[in-house]
Amino acid sequence: MDVSSPRFKQKAVIALANPTLRQALGQSRKGFVNKRAELVAALPEFEALRDQARDVKNHVLENLDHYLERFDSAVTAAGGHVHWARDAEEARNIILGICERVQARTITKGKSMVSEEVNLNAALEARGYTVVETDLGEYIIQLAKEPPSHIIAPAIHKTKEQVSDLFEAAHGGPRKTTVADLVTEARLVLRDKYFKADVGITGGNYLVAETGSSIIVTNEGNGDLTQTLAKVHIVTSGIERIVPTLEDVSLFLRILARSATGQETETYTTLSTGPRRPGDVDGPEEFHVVLVDNGRSKMLGGKFQDMLRCIRCGACMNHCPVYGAVGGHAYGWVYPGPMGSVLTPLFVGLDATYDLPNACTLNGRCQSVCPVRIPLPELLRELRHQQHQRGISPPVQRRALGVWRFVAERPGLYQFANRLAARALKSLGGRDGRLRHLPFAGGWTALRDLPAPEGKTFLELWHARKA
């Protein structure tokens, strides 16, 4: 997928001026946030589960080689195949190779963010395969030729009317206008595809090292129909999605749905262990797992290792005021919101993604809801630090920081400058104490006034009170 992150600011401005998008985002996010809060309040041990989940993930990351090898052996023992992909191109080639060997024509897909990450659909379509996304949200945005704007609710930015338009154009009339009719229409169209499919591709929420099982968690059942009815099932998953045992799976099942959609559980949790067995009358004849690295192993042992704990629940974006205002598309790549603002610079480079770590108020809500306690604000701050060190941040900002540093390192000068600035701003603020224009703060004052300082610095007030 192309990276449009360099145009974050332009896209954010366009998004902010789009009332339909703002309405769609406002309603749905509130639903996620409120439902999560209710369920978390009803489960007193939720905070302890978050600690455990963080610890299990840390343990896995510290022993990732061991667990990946165990998983590989267990999949092979169950009759499946594991493929290791260093980068997006290797992942695509592995999957293209399988599709070619089995002479596939129709390929159905359950939801897989890794397949978005490696830009799989474009590669498959370029070879002439018919690719059908079966998750309703993914199907909608496939018809709209758009990337997902949310990792678990990919069409969250679309209104019902927009979906009606898309379906009418794709399926032919009569136009459906209720959610029930739209869902039924998609059900009928997609049902044929499942039965026709040669290859079914799904993601993997968890890979169980003990058993060699890959697990998907869905509400629709589309992933299950995809993988059960196709001749070949291919799982695409990041190398970090591994858990040691089934007991660890229970732990993550207890936090995933609550964090993601505010449900106690998603409707379907499915463990897939190898291909069809002797005597089975359904199920795929081949079972493949493509383990995708694509930059993950480089994050191990470094400042961003914590990010590899991510279970892709979306809670961070549901609670992010910036995501809530601009939506997912402004972020310009596969992963939006706070987790995307950390992952995108790491995956596609700091240069093309300057705005992402800076499109954050460091309010900390993401960290406060992250089920695996990823310190997202700290990681975003670290990215800003690296941008500064590598000279990627704008020259004006760098010079300003240089000046600030010079002053801040000299307490006498710092206090003098502060006193001067506080008094100057007070007098600029006039009688009502509001600043309507301010050099270097045009972005703020263009839309609202800035309250002027009271005239005395904090230190002055402190000393006055102590005296």
Place this chain on the structure above:
Amino acid sequence: MPDSRSAILRQIRTALGRGPLSDSAAAVDAYRQAHGLPPRAAVARPLAGLPWPAGFAHHPGPAGKDEQMSVTPCLAGIAEIGSLMLASGPDSPTTLNFVPDHHLIVLPAGHIVRHFEDAWTLLRALPGGLPRATNIISGPSRTGDVELTIQLGAHGPRSVHVLLVEDGPAAGG
């Protein structure tokens, strides 16, 4: 007297809506009639021997595109969040769990366990180890992908119905 004992127990179980496994054939047929479905279902093999009413056609699967109803056993009911765990195998095709509009699951009371962890123990104890597909099902298929409006029957069953019975087919399937 043994007769009184069984009569009282039977009365209690009827009042609680729990009958012997053999009652489930009639319960399935009553469900079918209530929903206006034809007398036909994909019925997993362990339940084929139930006293199905005359004229009720059943086959062991797999479920085809137009299958409207299926009846399956399950390995366990998980009380923690109200889920059913089904294991795939020659006698329990996975398509029965996802293709038909109506999925009826026979759950013997003794198969109910408290937590996921108890269910994993049952799973590991299966003769062939972990089945190819283990489906943990917690209700009908649903989607919220259009304006976050919950709509049932996105792709899989629109209706999942549990028949709680006193005894049942041995674990498996």
